[in-house]
Amino acid sequence: MSKISVDLAGNGYDILVEAGALEHVATHIMPFVSNKRVFIITDKNVADRWLLPITAKLKKSGLAISSHIVAAGERSKSWAGLEQLTDWLLDQGAERSDILIALGGGVIGDLTGFAASILKRGCQFIQIPTSLLAQVDSSVGGKTAINSRAGKNLIGRFNQPKYVLIDPLVLNSLPDRELRAGYAEVVKYGLINNPLFFEWCEQHGANLLRRDPDALSYAITQSVQTKASIVAEDEKELSGRRALLNLGHTFGHALEAETGYSSALVHGEAVAAGMALAYHYSVRRGHCTDAEAQRVTAHLDSVNLPHGLESAGVKASGETLIQHMLHDKKMTGGNLPFLLANGIGQTFLAPDVDLNDIAAFLDIAA
Ligand SMILES: NC(=O)c1ccc[n+]([C@@H]2O[C@H](COP(=O)([O-])OP(=O)(O)OC[C@H]3O[C@@H](n4cnc5c(N)ncnc54)[C@H](O)[C@@H]3O)[C@@H](O)[C@H]2O)c1
Ligand SMILES: [Zn+2]
Numbered sequence: 001m002s003k004i005s006v007d008l009a010g011n012g013y014d015i016l017v018e019a020g021a022l023e024h025v026a027t028h029i030m031p032f033v034s035n036k037r038v039f040i041i042t043d044k045n046v047a048d049r050w051l052l053p054i055t056a057k058l059k060k061s062g063l064a065i066s067s068h069i070v071a072a073g074e075r076s077k078s079w080a081g082l083e084q085l086t087d088w089l090l091d092q093g094a095e096r097s098d099i100l101i102a103l104g105g106g107v108i109g110d111l112t113g114f115a116a117s118i119l120k121r122g123c124q125f126i127q128i129p130t131s132l133l134a135q136v137d138s139s140v141g142g143k144t145a146i147n148s149r150a151g152k153n154l155i156g157r158f159n160q161p162k163y164v165l166i167d168p169l170v171l172n173s174l175p176d177r178e179l180r181a182g183y184a185e186v187v188k189y190g191l192i193n194n195p196l197f198f199e200w201c202e203q204h205g206a207n208l209l210r211r212d213p214d215a216l217s218y219a220i221t222q223s224v225q226t227k228a229s230i231v232a233e234d235e236k237e238l239s240g241r242r243a244l245l246n247l248g249h250t251f252g253h254a255l256e257a258e259t260g261y262s263s264a265l266v267h268g269e270a271v272a273a274g275m276a277l278a279y280h281y282s283v284r285r286g287h288c289t290d291a292e293a294q295r296v297t298a299h300l301d302s303v304n305l306p307h308g309l310e311s312a313g314v315k316a317s318g319e320t321l322i323q324h325m326l327h328d329k330k331m332t333g334g335n336l337p338f339l340l341a342n343g344i345g346q347t348f349l350a351p352d353v354d355l356n357d358i359a360a361f362l363d364i365a366a
Contacts, residue, residue, distance in 0.1 A: 002221045006140065007232040008160065015140060015164040015228065017221045019213045022128070022167040025054055026061035029126055032162045034097045037064035039089060041112045042103040043072040046130050049173045050103065054128075066092050070111070074261070077107050077146045079155075085115045096120040099162065105131035105178075106138035110156070113144030117159035127164040131174055132182025132216075133268060135166045136189070136223035137245075141231040151327070152261070158236055166224070168216035180209060181268025184248075184275070184305055186219050189226040191275055191296065192244050195345030197222050198299075205303050240349050243330075247339040247347050248275030250325055255309075257324035258316045265312055272305035273312040280308070281361050282340040285350075292343050308366045318359030325355070 001018040021028060029038070038058065042051055047069045055065050068088050070076040089100075102112035102125055109127050116125035129139035145156025171179060183205065190198030201208075201219070208215040227245065234241035252267070252274030259265040265273075279293035297307040306312040314321075330337050338353040 002217075004221070004224050004228050006160070006228045008235055011142075011160045012232075013160060013163055015166060015224050017135075017166045017168070017217055017224060019168050019217055021165055022050075022054060022170065023057075025057050025128075025165070026063065028165050029058075029099075029101070029163065030061065032099055032124065032126060033063065034099070035095065036062060037066070038099055038101050039092065039094060040065060040067040040101045040103050041070070041085060041108055041115075042067065043070050043076065043105070043108055045072045046104045046108070050130065050170060054103065070108070072107075074107060074147065074152075077111050079146060079148065081111055082115060082146050085111065086119055089115065089119055094119060094123065096123050098123050100125040101128060102126070102139075102161075103128045103130065105129065105134045109134055109138050110143070110145050110153070113142070113159050113161065114146055114156050117144060117157045122159075124162045125159075127161045129164070129166060130170045132171055132179050132220075133185055134182075135168070135171070135220050136182060137185045137227065139164050139166070140224055140227045141242075141245075142235070160235075164224075166220060168213055168220055171216060172211060176209075177266065179211070180303065180305060181266045183209060183303065184268035184272035184300075186223050187299065188245075188247050188271065188275060189223045190345060191279075191341065192226065192230075192247055192347045193345050194222070194226060195343070197226075198344050202295075202299050202302075205299065209303060243337050243349050244339060244347055246330060246337060247341075248272070248278055250274070250328060250330065250336055250338055251277040251281075251321075253328045253330075254321040254324040255312050255314050257327070258314050258321060259312075265306070265314075269306050270312065272300050273308055273314075276300055276307035277309075277362075277365060278339055279341055280365060281338075281358065282342070284357075284361055285340065288341050288343045288346075292341075295344065309362070310366050318362030321362050322355050322359045325358075 127139035142160035145153040248271040252270035255270040300307040340350040
């Protein structure tokens with residue numbers, strides 16, 4: 001069991017990582033509940049497996065439960081999904097002093113967190129993330145959003161949860177591909193600033209993907225600690241520190257856009273390929289050695305994650321991919337944030353990347 005604090009003036013919170021924590025879900029969330037009731041927001045897949053046991057435990061502790069189940073998938077993170085959710089909450093008589101529970105993956109966390117930020121000018125929410133990606137990434141840090149016609153996550157707010165309850169055992173029902181995609185974000189934390197953790201991934205990644213509870217707990221704790229400390233230094237992505245979390249994401253975004261954000265390449269897979277490309281581009285720029293980039297590729301390959309254009313199934317030209325990057329929401333003042341590396345666990349924000357050079361690199365990258 002480990003407890004990690006996100007140190008933020010005024011809106012800090014704790015994250016509990018504990019295998020089996022959901023057995024005692026009522027004890028964990030009770031300190032945050034007023035009005036003796038909670039509103040659970042979840043999706044169909046998660047509801048089928050987890051809603052009943054969790055609801056039963058909360059009811060046993062005397063809480064009234066209302067639950068809202070949305071369709072699984074990115075489409076629920078939309079204006080329509082937000083409208084349905086907020087209308088439902090208002091129909092239920094939700095008040096500002098109530099607390100919402102996001103029980104699900106990143107889609108549910110982002111939608112619920114955003115709804116909480118605007119319901120009656122803001123109520124509280126708790127994250128109970130159920131995908132590996134949500135446990136190591138989206139449930140921590142307070143970014144909430146919905147998608148709009150112009151792109152993903154463009155409408156949203158920073159809104160920190162009151163508490164994050166992570167039970168690695170819920171991952172037992174997560175499909176293998178989703179688990180692997182979430183693992184790409186785990187590897188990311190090693191590559192950002194923790195070479196020893198990357199080494200741990202090389203040794204134990206396969207075990208984690210077999211859902212070994214100890215390996216999962218360890219990796220989730222390491223990941224959350226890194227994210228929490230970076231978020232504490234730069235809550236709203238103002239200083240550039242938080243941008244480190246985007247390692248692999250600018251390249252990855254181009255690959256996702258090229259594959260139409262389809263199931264051909266899910267986010268974590270695109271990030272895996274993007275991280276390998278970032279390392280290989282760092283070699284081209286003389287920042288790190290070829291052996292280091294090959295180490296990244298070899299690990300991703302060993303766990304069946306894409307590690308470049310070919311393995312991601314992308315055939316586009318460098319110029320096409322650059323065009324996708326230019327539509328990335330991370331672009332500011334005509335500049336794109338490229339995260340490059342001086343070595344394993346030594347990621348830095350490169351201010352002066354020439355897009356023509358990136359295009360030339362992508363034309364010859366595998
Ligand atoms: N807020 C942030 O900081 C942040 C960071 C990264 C990603 N995101 C967002 O998160 C979303 C992606 O998150 P995700 O990968 O969790 O997607 P998701 O919420 O769509 O979950 C992936 C799939 O797994 C299913 N699922 C989740 N938990 C399950 C479980 N325990 N058992 C069975 N099935 C389960 C879901 O129903 C869904 O089909 C994207 O919308 C992305 O923009 C947000
Ligand atoms: Zn990501």
